[in-house]
Amino acid sequence: MKFLDLTKVYxxxxxxxxxxxxxxxxxxxxYGGPDGGDGGRGGDVIAEGVEGLNTLIDFRYQQHFFAxxxxxxxxxxxxxxxxxxxxxxVPVGTEILDEDEDTVIAxxxxxxxxxxxxxxxxxxxxxxxxxxxxxxxxxxxxxGQPGVERTLWxxxxxxxxSGLLGLPNAGKSTFLAATSNARPKIADYPFTTxxxxxxxxxxxxxxFVMADIPGLIAGASEGKGIGDRFLGHVERCSVLLHLVDGSxxxxxxxxxxxxxxxxxYGGELADKPRVTALNKIDALDDEERAxxxxxxxxxxxxxxxxxxxxSGEGLTEVLRAVRAEIQEDxxxxxxxxxxxxxxxx
Numbered sequence: 324m325k326f327l328d329l330t331k332v333y334x335x336x337x338x339x340x341x342x343x344x345x346x347x348x349x350x351x352x353x354y355g356g357p358d359g360g361d362g363g364r365g366g367d368v369i370a371e372g373v374e375g376l377n378t379l380i381d382f383r384y385q386q387h388f389f390a391x392x393x394x395x396x397x398x399x400x401x402x403x404x405x406x407x408x409x410x411x412x413v414p415v416g417t418e419i420l421d422e423d424e425d426t427v428i429a430x431x432x433x434x435x436x437x438x439x440x441x442x443x444x445x446x447x448x449x450x451x452x453x454x455x456x457x458x459x460x461x462x463x464x465x466x467g468q469p470g471v472e473r474t475l476w477x478x479x480x481x482x483x484x485s486g487l488l489g490l491p492n493a494g495k496s497t498f499l500a501a502t503s504n505a506r507p508k509i510a511d512y513p514f515t516t517x518x519x520x521x522x523x524x525x526x527x528x529x530x531f532v533m534a535d536i537p538g539l540i541a542g543a544s545e546g547k548g549i550g551d552r553f554l555g556h557v558e559r560c561s562v563l564l565h566l567v568d569g570s571x572x573x574x575x576x577x578x579x580x581x582x583x584x585x586x587x588y589g590g591e592l593a594d595k596p597r598v599t600a601l602n603k604i605d606a607l608d609d610e611e612r613a614x615x616x617x618x619x620x621x622x623x624x625x626x627x628x629x630x631x632x633x634s635g636e637g638l639t640e641v642l643r644a645v646r647a648e649i650q651e652d653x654x655x656x657x658x659x660x661x662x663x664x665x666x667x668x
Contacts, residue, residue: 337365337406339467345398363393365443366406444468486557561652
């Protein structure tokens with residue numbers, strides 16, 4: 324299935340049916356009177372989060388979604404039929420943006436969550452509603468309200484517990500393949516990964532979801548390389564695993580390149596907890612390992628873990644460190660939700 328994380332859709336809700344102007348006239352019935360029914364309500368356009376989807380590819384082939392209009396009212400006090408709703412089935416993690424591609428209208432974060440994108444128009448009143456003691460034969464009815472037409476953007480941000488960061492060929496896809504059942508493309512040239520991959524990683528009888536995004540290069544925030552358009556997929560992660568290529572001669576500069584791009588991206592991404600790991604240590608001897616680890620620790624100002632996605636050395640320790648950060652983040656969220664809100668006058 325082809326991956327698609329940004330698409331434009333055009334939606335229009337149904338208009339309400341018009342009210343009816345009708346009078347009761349039946350043979351052998353002494354008293355008549357107005358009996359025009361109301362118009363039916365127009366259908367809504369609704370976005371619903373569903374399970375089992377991780378791409379917006381369905382919206383490449385259909386971009387227009389129009390709900391049905393309500394039926395007009397009829398005589399004998401009959402209300403018109405309401406129009407059917409149109410439901411957009413989107414993967415969990417989809418943001419719905421206005422036409423300016425900047426204003427967030429809604430965020431679908433749970434399975435079954437429903438958001439009304441365009442509300443259908445109300446049906447008009449029939450002349451039965453306008454009957455009164457002074458106006459016993461009204462000859463007026465309301466038209467139905469028109470539907471709402473909107474142009475929207477759908478942007479998918481995959482929901483994962485942890486995310487992989489690094490330069491091209493830092494070994495991110497190899498790491499994901501070695502620790503999960505995911506099978507990303509692996510090759511010895513840059514930008515092998517062209518779209519995000521998800522994998523379920525297990526360690527110590529616990530599982531979490533890890534996201535692998537295409538590698539970043541210097542100037543990605545300005546559009547160089549693939550750019551930073553995929554960084555949105557790790558915005559929801561609890562922790563970032565930053566892999567640095569140990570076979571590189573400039574590990575400190577490689578580390579700083581990614582940090583600079585995170586800061587240029589903005590938001591809270593640069594402030595998220597990070598686990599830094601020196602990868603590909605199977606290609607280094609003991610002296611080179613110690614030298615490059617010390618250089619990287621000086622650059623990041625914190626501990627650096629050692630690992631190799633090919634030989635499997637140090638993988639378990641790195642996964643345990645990532646899982647510990649995920650658990651801490653979940654505890655922080657649970658504690659924040661339990662704290663009562665302070666009363667303010």
